[in-house]
Amino acid sequence: MIVANASIGLDLGGTTYSVGWLDEMGQLRDLVSLETRSYRPPAEIVADLAQAIKATAQRAQLAGYRIMAAGIGVPAVINPWAGEVLLPPNFAQGWHGLALAEQLQALTGIPTRLINDARAFTLAESRLGAGKGYAHLLGVTVGTGVGGGLILNGQLYLGRWGSAGEFGHQVYDPHGLICGCGGVGCIEAYASGPAIVAAAVRPLRQGRVPILREVIGNSLDRLSPKAVAQAALAGEEECREIYRQAGRALGLGISNVLSVLGLEAVVIGGGVAEAGDLLLEPIWETLRRHQFMIAEHLHELNILRAELDEPGVVGAAMWAAEQTLVGL
Numbered sequence: 001m002i003v004a005n006a007s008i009g010l011d012l013g014g015t016t017y018s019v020g021w022l023d024e025m026g027q028l029r030d031l032v033s034l035e036t037r038s039y040r041p042p043a044e045i046v047a048d049l050a051q052a053i054k055a056t057a058q059r060a061q062l063a064g065y066r067i068m069a070a071g072i073g074v075p076a077v078i079n080p081w082a083g084e085v086l087l088p089p090n091f092a093q094g095w096h097g098l099a100l101a102e103q104l105q106a107l108t109g110i111p112t113r114l115i116n117d118a119r120a121f122t123l124a125e126s127r128l129g130a131g132k133g134y135a136h137l138l139g140v141t142v143g144t145g146v147g148g149g150l151i152l153n154g155q156l157y158l159g160r161w162g163s164a165g166e167f168g169h170q171v172y173d174p175h176g177l178i179c180g181c182g183g184v185g186c187i188e189a190y191a192s193g194p195a196i197v198a199a200a201v202r203p204l205r206q207g208r209v210p211i212l213r214e215v216i217g218n219s220l221d222r223l224s225p226k227a228v229a230q231a232a233l234a235g236e237e238e239c240r241e242i243y244r245q246a247g248r249a250l251g252l253g254i255s256n257v258l259s260v261l262g263l264e265a266v267v268i269g270g271g272v273a274e275a276g277d278l279l280l281e282p283i284w285e286t287l288r289r290h291q292f293m294i295a296e297h298l299h300e301l302n303i304l305r306a307e308l309d310e311p312g313v314v315g316a317a318m319w320a321a322e323q324t325l326v327g328l
């Protein structure tokens, strides 16, 4: 017996993808994670995704739910209206212009919508997570890249081209490091996981960070943002400075967005954000130093750590439900 409508969320990553379905209480169910093997031709990956979506729909049906839509969170610039992938880093050739939503819909028979993964994160955290109750909010994900999303007047704001919210590609230093997007000096080039690792390689090679060397057991393969954070907390000043630099870049970006949009909350998630105060302290310091337009409201600003376990999957499912108006 069918008891309610539900939607599927799929979070597509370069290494793995996760898929589950969201019930009417906002509970994510039957979550499965599988390997993407992103070096394969897109058609093979799309076929796998379709299979996973169909299997998830069957599980939901067994629980008495009817799947009305599927949302795919993609780590790329996308056109959410056309359902096309435009600029996917970390994937092999053949993804540019791929009509992913249409292809999946044809294979599964389920109405399918795309959303950028950081926008999915923002949507989920604003509805069910740390950002619940805030009408004006910025979501920031700090991981392999630095993503973002905007909730304005309670709604996800995507702008004219469906791409608004690219927090990580604001310019932090116009004469600075090259960014993965092709630009120069983006926040992402200073605050992402790869940026933190890259910044740690030089002092490691120069033999200036003995605590970090010990943390990684003298093996560069084990160098990660987490290892740099561990060393910083154990007293490695240079590692602390790497996080300060990342925090300053994020803080300036947040300050700029605040000046323009007057937000009340920022939700920060992603693997690098697990460094907690190592990142949050320089963010606050930067805000206090550079934020004058809303200086008198700064004490009301909430900078919050993300709360949900799988915001990418949840947000993609919510987006699909909202876009196809199933009234979840």
Ligand SMILES: [Zn+2]
Residues within 6 Å of the ligand: 168, 169, 179, 180, 181, 182, 183, 184, 186, 188
């Ligand atoms: Zn960039």
